[in-house]
Amino acid sequence: MRAMQFERFGEPEVLEEAEVPEPVAGPGETLVEVAAAGVNFGDIKQMAGEQPDGPYAPKGPLPRIPGMEVVGRTADGRRVLGYVLQGGYAAKTAVRDRDLVALPDGVSAGEALALLIQGLTAWHLLRSVARVRPGESVVVHAAAGGTGSLAVQLAREFGAGRVIATASSEEKRAFALGLGADAAVDGEAEGYRERVLDANQGRPVDVVLDAVGGPVLDAALDSLGHLGRLVTYGASSRKAASALDPSRLAVENIGVAGFWLVPLLARNGAGGPVLEELLGLTARRRLRPLVGAEYDLARARDAHEDLLARRTKGKLVLRP
Template sequence: MTTSKHQQGRRGVMENERILKVVLPGVVAPEGLELQDGAAPRAGRGQVVIGMEATGVSFAEQQMRRGRYFDQPPFPFVPGYDLVGRVLAVGEGADPGLAGRRVAALVKVGGWASRVVVDAGDVVPVPDGVTAAEAETMVVNGITAWQMLHRKARVRAGQTILVHGAGGGVGTVLVQLARAAGVKVIGTASPRHHEALRAFGVTPVDYRSGNVPARVRELVPGGVDAVFDHLGGRSVTDSWHLLARGGAVVAYGAASALDDTGSKQWPVLKIIARFSLWNALPNGRHGYFYNIWAGRSFGKDRFRDRLRADLTEVFAALSRGDVTARIAAELPLARAAEALRLAESGTVSGKVVLTG
């Protein structure tokens, strides 16, 4: 019996189709990642199957392979924080109009596979004219940058902000979105990123030489209006003291503790505890720890609506040219170990993308 195109779109996969996935078996070097094949997944009620075209190598996967991501699942699991691809199958109860559409999805884990099942309510359409790899650079990085700027710090035109790690994945998107909003930006980065940052209109500061807080105070004696800090530890305290009255520190990681041992939650809990104390002080300053998944357990529909709205804004900024997709390398999924090693090397600028 032949299968109609409509039936194929609903079912999405043939009976014996196999997929490729990358498994993180435990705390291993990048070369310890395992390539496995398996049965193609099926779309359940309210779900879609996405044929992965691009998935990213982010700081989250770097933490996960060390067992240091604060809420990662038990080993073994398939990493992959986000993905972009075509909808191959639509389950009962999901919008049949999604079939064949290129979409993006934030999944936290599971993206490093050639086929991925996602709740239909979690996908965001990718605009025409934007490639899968370009869109991939903007999913987790773009949502993070947009929400920290506009939902946490609530930056306004004419303000001045400090972005630590301005040459990194989130930092690069963040500084471009800030400049598009009319915000002045100081960015810490290694010298090899300075030329690119200047091209974005950013004042670069070399984090490896001299006293960074002192240099920032020279540039902005009255303090900055916001600091975006992925480092944690001592850096959060320095960031707090660089604020002008009414300013905000938005912390979104603890990279300084990446290779520490012990509790992986403790570095984050320390930041949250400090902010709880500091926020009670009568100086109008505020500290926030940003978690992209915050609020999901208290309102799934509201979380989805906000994520969809914010990623749509980021994609629109990409289409307008307000931000550029910086792709460091594109490697096939089977070379995930090489991609992870490259992303961790600190020698590339932009996102390392795995392709399906």
């Protein structure tokens, strides 16, 4: 069957098209004929050999087929969305049954792929970690991105009293407002507190979802009110935040928590009621996942290069 694989670790140029044997589904698995595969930064990190001995990294010798998200059909005709540790960039892949969910009518392949890792992350940030309550104010950093754009919409869906988006350009801030944010401001660290409090009608905020890190995280802590919570789930700035002083957290009654989806998927699987809820919201058009460019599978290298160069918007899709 047709697949994209890499025989050595490196940059996108190590990806090569190949004919490989079809996978065989083992116990508790289902073979899926892939109609579309999602592209993630995690795929690029795997190819680069980053954290090769990590607890959730794909195992086995090279060559490997990357790809963690697939939409396709089972042998009995069901249209499904599935999560795999590797093997998505191929005509067929075997998916564990606990990582598989049926797709409702009206949800496109690109929308479904956007919901798997990014949608589940946004849901758990708000529900499982920040535990947002109705009426609370929520600040979403990088609100025009894949996870951020979904978090803005879900915060509104979950009853947030005021949703404040941060983004780096006027275009991105306008996009976040179109998704339902009440206000959108520049996310730079300098002047952050003043802009956010002004956007929250002069009051400190209840929840901040941060994927930027560094000085922005420090500034966000200064904007939290009584019993406020900051959830960190990335560090796109590649800068270190100041060391947190536990006594400050206690004195100000604020909390900081971290979240990474991969250990949760390893523990509980991707399928289940949360993903079904997200798919249902999308089918009813209460949630609008951001879908970007589509590429033929043979152009997976181009998709990776575009993603690294930040030339893309929304979920990138490969079509076998």
